[in-house]
Amino acid sequence: RNEISAALLQAVKYTIDYLEKYLAGVKRGKNGIRKEDAQAILSTLIVHYTSRELDPQLHVHTIIPNIAMTKSGELMALDSRKIYMNQKILGAIFRSQFARELMTLDYELEKDEESFRCTKIPKYLEAEFSTRATQINKVLKDNNIRSSASKGGDLIKLTTRKKKQAIKLSDLFITWKNKINSLKNNKEEIIEKSDTPDSAIKRITASKSSFTRQ
Numbered sequence: 001r002n003e004i005s006a007a008l009l010q011a012v013k014y015t016i017d018y019l020e021k022y023l024a025g026v027k028r029g030k031n032g033i034r035k036e037d038a039q040a041i042l043s044t045l046i047v048h049y050t051s052r053e054l055d056p057q058l059h060v061h062t063i064i065p066n067i068a069m070t071k072s073g074e075l076m077a078l079d080s081r082k083i084y085m086n087q088k089i090l091g092a093i094f095r096s097q098f099a100r101e102l103m104t105l106d107y108e109l110e111k112d113e114e115s116f117r118c119t120k121i122p123k124y125l126e127a128e129f130s131t132r133a134t135q136i137n138k139v140l141k142d143n144n145i146r147s148s149a150s151k152g153g154d155l156i157k158l159t160t161r162k163k164k165q166a167i168k169l170s171d172l173f174i175t176w177k178n179k180i181n182s183l184k185n186n187k188e189e190i191i192e193k194s195d196t197p198d199s200a201i202k203r204i205t206a207s208k209s210s211f212t213r214q
Contacts, residue, residue: 005058007101009045012060015094016043023086025079026068035079038068049169052162053131056176128183129176135160 024041028034044063051057068078083090099109099116108119117126136148139160145152 003105010101011094011098014097018093023082024068026070026076027079039071040069051132055129055131
């Protein structure tokens, strides 16, 4: 568990380094009319371990404030246009680096649409621990929306999610372990009723990176 968390953080940091080096800029002059490359940006990483349905879902929120350092050492407003224009590229860089980090730890991976999955995680477990993905996919289907990575998909994710719950992670580990043991005992029944929605690993590395203006 700690190895995977460290690998995820390393992949996020790698992606932020790329963003800082090639995409971040600063605004100068009246109304920010002059643009130039930034020397450095600030970022805060917040690690979460669950979905709003309290399934295991390791993910990282990255906060980048509207400030950047120029090459001369001044602090200016961040020019984020190229960041938003390259969301898909950043998502691909992150997934590629995360996969590389996991493979160095001897995890076996396989392609899963635009992302990847860990081959040793049974699909029936992925299905049972994908409550939130199942909810979203059902509403998308009911509304004839093809992708969650769309304005309609974003709205559905916002309007259908529960408030976050404060529960000790140690208690959730016990709950998850008991559920896994129970699922293993009922494996055949689970496989029959499962439609295998997005995997846990795939949800960790969502195929579309999300950048929200604040």
